[in-house]
Amino acid sequence: MRRSWPPRTVAPVDIATVPDRSLQAVRDHPAVVDAVWATLFLILAVISTRDPATTRFGTALTDDPQGWFLLLAVSVPYYFRRKAPVAVFVVSSLAVMLLSGLEYQEGATPLITLFGAYTVGARCPARVVAYTYAYTLVGLTALYLSNTSHFDVANLVSYTGLFAASFLFGWSLQSRAARLTALEERAEALEREHEEEARRAVADERLRIAQELHDVVAHSMGVIAVQAGAGMHVIDTDPAEAKRSLEAISSTSRSTLTEIRRLLGVLREDEGTSTALAPAPGLDDLPALAADLTDAGVETSLHVEGPVADVPKGAELTTYRIVQEALTNVLKHGGPGAHAEVVVTVVPDAVHIEVSDDGRGIDLSREGAAGHGLRGMQERVAVYGGDLDAGPRASGGFGVRAHLPYGEAPDRRADAARDAAATEAGT
Secondary structure (H helix, E strand, O other), X not given: OOOOOOOOOOOOOOHHHHHHHHHHHHHHOHHHHHHHHHHHHXXXXXXXXXXXXXXXXXXXXXXXXXXXXXXXXXXXXXXXXXXXHHHHHHHHHHHHHHHHXXXXXXXXXXXXXXXXXXXXHHHOOHHHHHHHHHHHHHXXXXXXXXXXXXXXXXXXXXXXXXXXXXXHHHHHHHHHHHHHHHHHHHHHHHHHHHHHHHHHHHHHHHHHHHHHHHHHHHHHHHHHHHHHHHHHHHOOOOHHHHHHHHXXXXXXXXXXXXXXXXXXXXXXXXXXXXXXXXXXXXXXXXXXXXHHHHHOOOEEEEEEEOOHHHOOHHHHHHHHHHHHHHHHHHHHHOOOOOEEEEEXXXXXXEEEEEEEEOOOOOOOOOOOOOHHHHHHHHXXXXXXXXXXXXXXXXXXXXXXXEEEEOOOOHHHHHHHHHHHHHHHHHO
């Protein structure tokens, strides 16, 4: 009876990732890599120095203990190549010089010391590299002056150039790696900075939207609550007045929904959705705001003076929100029969706002009396570098006064004027 085995699935090997894996394995096991190099150097040194036929290049290493010791001194230190590159090179090169000076065959041992020179250049500071090369020049010169039979001027010149090239090659790789590391660190720093800026922008946007929602909802809910209470009291005795209250509630709720849709539309912009948005309220919407308060039982007068068309849209929105929040406070805290007055004066590069009432006002001595409304107004004015003064009036009631500069800062204008005067004086 034959047994059937289920087929096995063999995961395909991505050839493109093999070099990356190999390089990562080399980086993760540096001691193993050094051991492999040292073993290869030892084998190469033994094989290249045991040819009795090449007596022209010195005595072959057969059973000479002194020669074997020097041969081991050439290759074995490379097991510690990364830990002590200078010491490894000095020991190895000194052993090669002694081999040559004692008339032994050098074989491939000079090539091994070239690898050591490269290691010094790749892993040591420039000053250490320079000192090590100076030591190499002294050793080569001493070897030449020792009248070794197979080390002439041509060997001196060629080895001087080869060692210089090895040191420079290692140093260039070290410099390139340092530049790449610096670039990576700079890129990471820039990325962190961009992420931090993005987080700050998100936080600022959330704060702005929270202020917008507070202003819209607090004002609208206050108007709706007052109108609903008034309609409830007169619905049996004066149906027409109750109807007007319901109409005011309907109008206020619709305008509030439009404002909320506009804010939600801002939140959805990143998702690529398109929403029909109403324009942000401005100075032209102040009469409707005053009318809403009058309909809610707080008689409100409005005076707007100055070149309104010169005010930027952002300053218009801030002015509208400050007036809206101030009138909402009148509606909440003014009490029955309160009257409010709004005066908005537009002057060059600034808007003056004053909202006052003759009601009970807000007792700011109580903890938490200021609430989010006054803090929101302060933050809005602070964006423009303006001033806000809010508190009880001496004649009764409560007053809010704000100065909202939107043009060039006064100190900059003064500096510009002084520069212009200096220029005229110079001409």
